[in-house]
Amino acid sequence: MASSATGSASGDASARPASSSHAPRVTSVLDLVGNTPLVDVTKMAKGLSPRVRLLAKLEGLNPGGSVKDRPALWMMRKGIESGALRQGKTVLDSTSGNTGIALAMIGAALGYPVSLVMPDNVSLERKRIIGAFGAKVIYSSGMEGSDGAILLCREILKKDPDAYFKPDQYFNEANPLAHYESTGPEIWEATGGRVTHFVAGIGTGGTVMGTGRYLKEKNRNVQVVAAEPEDALHGLEGLKHMASSIVPGIYHEEELDRKIPVPTEDAYELCYRLGEEVGLVVGQSSGAALYAALQVARELDEGIVVMIFCDFGDRYLSTNLWHGWVEWAKRRRPR
Amino acid sequence: MSVQVRIPTPLRRFTGGSEEVAAAGTTVGSVIDDLERQYAGIKERLCDNEGQVRRFVNIYVNGDDIRFLNNLDSELKDGDELSIVPAIAGG
Structure with a gap:
């Protein structure tokens, strides 16, 4: 793929699709x-x-359709490695959407239930995609924006801390680490x-x-x-x-x-x-x-x-x- | 005539932190003008130079998007609730 970095910007209409031999x-x-x-x-x-x-x-x-697949995957893997995420726990986090989609996809692939707190005015597409991955959505007030979702998520977690694994994308160093690596x-x-x-x-x-x-x-x-x-x-x-x-x-x-x-x-x-x-x-x-x-x-x-x-x-x-x-x-x- | 206006977090610096304020007017446009009289600077956040509601600002009257009513000319009754809803931020 190195050639794509600096290569032709000609938009040559006769260009053929990349060989499928590397698929x-x-x-x-x-x-x-x-x-x-x-x-x-x-x-x-x-x-x-x-x-x-x-x-x-x-x-x-990315398979989940956004950059958020990377931090979500790193946070889940780190959670499994450290034992913070294990069978019987539900993945819970607040998100404006793309991280939620990524966590829902990864939860489905790895066999963990996922619950997401999102402002109720996130796009319909996001709500439906997350539902399609079998995850549960908890809505916070759209008037409070993503900070409202952060605060509601903290409340839910406080009530039953042992039931959940919170990737905590805003505070988890595995998030920037995903991009570093x-x-x-x-x-x-x-x-x-x-x-x-x-x-x-x-x-x-x-x-x-x-x-x-x-x-x-x-x-x-x-x-x-x-x-x-x-x-x-x-x-x-x-x-x-x-x-x-x-x-x-x-x-x-x-x-x-x-x-x-x-x-x-x-x-x-x-x-x-x-x-x-x-x-x-x-x-x-x-x-x-x-x-x-x-x-x-x-x-x-x-x-x-x-x-x-x-x-x-x-x-x-x-x-x-x-x-x-x-x-x-x-x-x-x-x- | 008075309506209640729900103010989202990013605009509460104009309303001294209030989540809900009262404003006068018979249309959405006149209520926004009244908000500007009370809280100088707020209209510029909601409307562009031509006076139209900015593309990314959502205004609802009793839960109905004014784009599907009559935009700034949407009429209001005493006691209606107008909500300004922000886009989603952050991750």
Whole structure:
């Protein structure tokens, strides 16, 4: 896959699909977590230096459909190793959605029941996917956002602490470790060690912390950049505005080189453009990562900017992201 | 005429921490204007430069999304409950 990192951005229509001779055969769906490809999205930026590439890591290709498969798998495995998770226990956590889907999938694959606390206004798709994995959903008030789910989850756990294993994605070091051990090395290898900038949105902070640490260990000049919602009230599902939130224990802002505030509407606009101009329909947080990556790339004379596209857009089809977007985009972007 | 407005966590810094406030108006738009009179700065969070509700802001009247009513012109009765519901954040 190394060639995909820096290779042709020509979009050659005669290009043939990759040979299937390397298609893996696995025994468990969990063996399919990670090893996601980088795709060149440099064409999204007009007027860049020709020596700058923009590469997006397509985390939507994980079996659970998002980047969250990685931390969820690492947290569950660490729990089993330490004995904190054993037969008879239910996996319980609060989530805005993608971590819930990942935990539900892994619970199904490993044979553990899963209960998830989510704000009641998460997208319909998420609720249904989680149900399809046989997990139970407990709803917290949408008015309280993801922090409301965190607090309700703590209450449930307090009532019967022995019944549950709580992966605790906001405070579990296995979350950034997943990215340190998988996302980081994959990016390093796929770019032949030439990555100069890493950009990711902040939800729990696990991706940007763990991947950033690995890349900086390999080359301390790699710049680690976080994309953060511009305001407390935003529409970037999955991302957190840290100043107004319960700050995750795994998040250490001092390790970042830079934070870029992202206006929701601009991230949405980039999601629409990615669909039409690249052929990638992604979720809100990918638009946010691209917004920040474009800002970084425009300042460069040379470099490889790698960003995380957390998931695909189809799990948001019922949300504001896609509701009435054509009319909105036309108003905003007259053609 | 007065309606109750439920304020989500990210906007409570405007309302001095209140989860629910009273506002006057006969339509959603006029209630938002009244909120702005009481809590300066809040309207800009809810509406764009053209005065339209921002794409990611969800406003419900007694549980019904105003997009499926009459947007800012949706009419209100005394005692109605208006809820501003944020998107989901964080992991």
